[in-house]
Amino acid sequence: MIERRKLGAGGPEMGRIGYGAMVLEGYYGPSDDSQAVRTIHRALDLGVSMIDTADFYGNGHNEVLVGSALKGQRDRAFLCTKFGIVSDESESGSELMTGRGFPLKINGSASYAGRALDASLRRLKTDSIDLWYLHYPDPATPIEETVDAMAAAVRAGKVRYLGLSNVSAEQVRRAHAVHPIAAVQYEYSLWRREAERDLLPSLRELGIALVGWSPLGSGFLAGNTDTPQVNDVRNGDPRYSQQNLTVNRDRFAPLSDIAAELGITNAQLALAWLLHQGADIFPIPGTRREERVLENTKAASVHLNAGVLQRIDGLARIGTASGGTLL
Numbered sequence: 001m002i003e004r005r006k007l008g009a010g011g012p013e014m015g016r017i018g019y020g021a022m023v024l025e026g027y028y029g030p031s032d033d034s035q036a037v038r039t040i041h042r043a044l045d046l047g048v049s050m051i052d053t054a055d056f057y058g059n060g061h062n063e064v065l066v067g068s069a070l071k072g073q074r075d076r077a078f079l080c081t082k083f084g085i086v087s088d089e090s091e092s093g094s095e096l097m098t099g100r101g102f103p104l105k106i107n108g109s110a111s112y113a114g115r116a117l118d119a120s121l122r123r124l125k126t127d128s129i130d131l132w133y134l135h136y137p138d139p140a141t142p143i144e145e146t147v148d149a150m151a152a153a154v155r156a157g158k159v160r161y162l163g164l165s166n167v168s169a170e171q172v173r174r175a176h177a178v179h180p181i182a183a184v185q186y187e188y189s190l191w192r193r194e195a196e197r198d199l200l201p202s203l204r205e206l207g208i209a210l211v212g213w214s215p216l217g218s219g220f221l222a223g224n225t226d227t228p229q230v231n232d233v234r235n236g237d238p239r240y241s242q243q244n245l246t247v248n249r250d251r252f253a254p255l256s257d258i259a260a261e262l263g264i265t266n267a268q269l270a271l272a273w274l275l276h277q278g279a280d281i282f283p284i285p286g287t288r289r290e291e292r293v294l295e296n297t298k299a300a301s302v303h304l305n306a307g308v309l310q311r312i313d314g315l316a317r318i319g320t321a322s323g324g325t326l327l
Contacts, residue, residue: 001047002300005279007078007131009207011161011182014078016275016300018050019043019293020213020286021066025058027233028219031288033065040069042290044076046297052185052211052284054082054135055120063123074126080211081124082165082185083116084108084135084146094140099326100236108138110149117153133163133185143167143175151179163211166327169202181208188212188281190221190270190312191239191252191321204280215274215283217321222267223256225249239323247322254315264302267292271299273312 002015024036040051053066063081070077086093086105091112093105120129132150137143143164153159161182164175175181184203188195188210195210203210216222218234227242228234239248259269267285274283285296304312 002297004047005282007161007282008182008209008280010180011209012078014049014282015047015297016279016282017048017271017297018052018078018080018211018282018284019048020284021051021053021062022057023286023288024065025062029229029232029288035288036065037069039288039290039293040066041073043293043297044073046293048293048297049076049078050080050131050211050282050284051077052080052213053124054085054133055116055123056082056085056087056135059087060119060123063120067124067126071125078130079124079126080131080133080163081120081129082133082135082163083113083120084138086112094138096136096139099238099324100233102236104136106136106138108134108141108143108146110145110152113146113149113153117158121158128157129159131161131163131182132159133165133183134167136166137164137171143171144178147175147178147181154179165213167199169198172199172202172206172208176206176208181206183209183211183282185211185213185284187214187326188274188283189215189217190255190273190316191217191248192325193316193318194325196318204278209280209282212274212281212283215285216267216270220248221252221255221270222265237323237326239321241323244321244323251320251322252316255312258308258311262302262304262308264299265295267295268299268302269304269312271296272302272304273309275300276304276309 004013053062093107095103163183165185234240
């Protein structure tokens with residue numbers, strides 16, 4: 001079982017390492033629903049309580065999948081989902097350009113939030129969501145208005161805690177003034193450390209946890225440095241373009257040497273480093289395979305001494321990865 005810590009200043013205790021279910025939609029290769037359910041069950045058995053999904057993943061299928069996996073086991077999971085990215089063409093929204101070279105349609109209005117929540121509850125087959133995130137802030141809706149609508153869901157008993165995703169420190173402060181924010185989800189890993197500049201210090205001042213998405217660099221930090229196959233979502237990641245990928249292989253190769261010296265895997269080194277950044281950091285690696293869940297959870301027991309941490313910091317400073325970010 002992995003170590004448990006409190007989620008932010010006012011949240012419940014849970015395993016330091018969570019599980020990101022997005023990978024179960026085939027974004028990084030084929031995924032089988034039966035195997036996916038077994039993988040989630042394995043995560044729960046190992047003490048991984050934070051199960052993260054979103055209504056956008058698989059256009060709702062991911063929530064259905066997670067809901068089926070949690071049937072009869074809902075009380076074992078701290079269930080998290082997100083809303084705000086619009087998939088339904090009949091719904092309105094604001095265009096938000098991403099680092100992947102295509103826009104997303106975002107709707108953070110009060111009316112849309114209510115519809116999205118009820119739809120998520122139906123797909124997840126649950127009466128309440130433990131942590132409900134705004135996936136991206138809506139450029140056309142003040143974040144205060146969106147959070148006020150989300151707070152109404154807390155008062156109605158449909159949601160326990162509120163979270164934000166892919167936001168700035170300034171947006172967090174504005175939102176937190178409306179209703180307490182338990183966690184902020186943001187890309188955080190050895191090849192994406194920008195959160196340390198402004199966001200993480202602000203979160204610590206406010207008592208908000210950081211949930212790190214893509215803690216393994218979409219597989220790169222786990223040693224998967226091959227050029228992505230056709231239909232792989234990483235083809236839109238500038239860090240995975242052929243020129244940048246070649247540079248990144250060379251720049252981050254010494255991390256493999258450190259992992260080998262310690263007798264651990266590359267993934268375990270990357271996750272252990274994140275856990276050493278503070279008790280308020282909760283990485284949510286995703287995997288389609290049960291054995292990888294076990295490998296990832298073992299990172300919670302890896303100790304990195306000051307010398308090793310200093311070496312890692314020297315190899316993976318902010319901006320070391322070649323290629324733009326995705327936000």
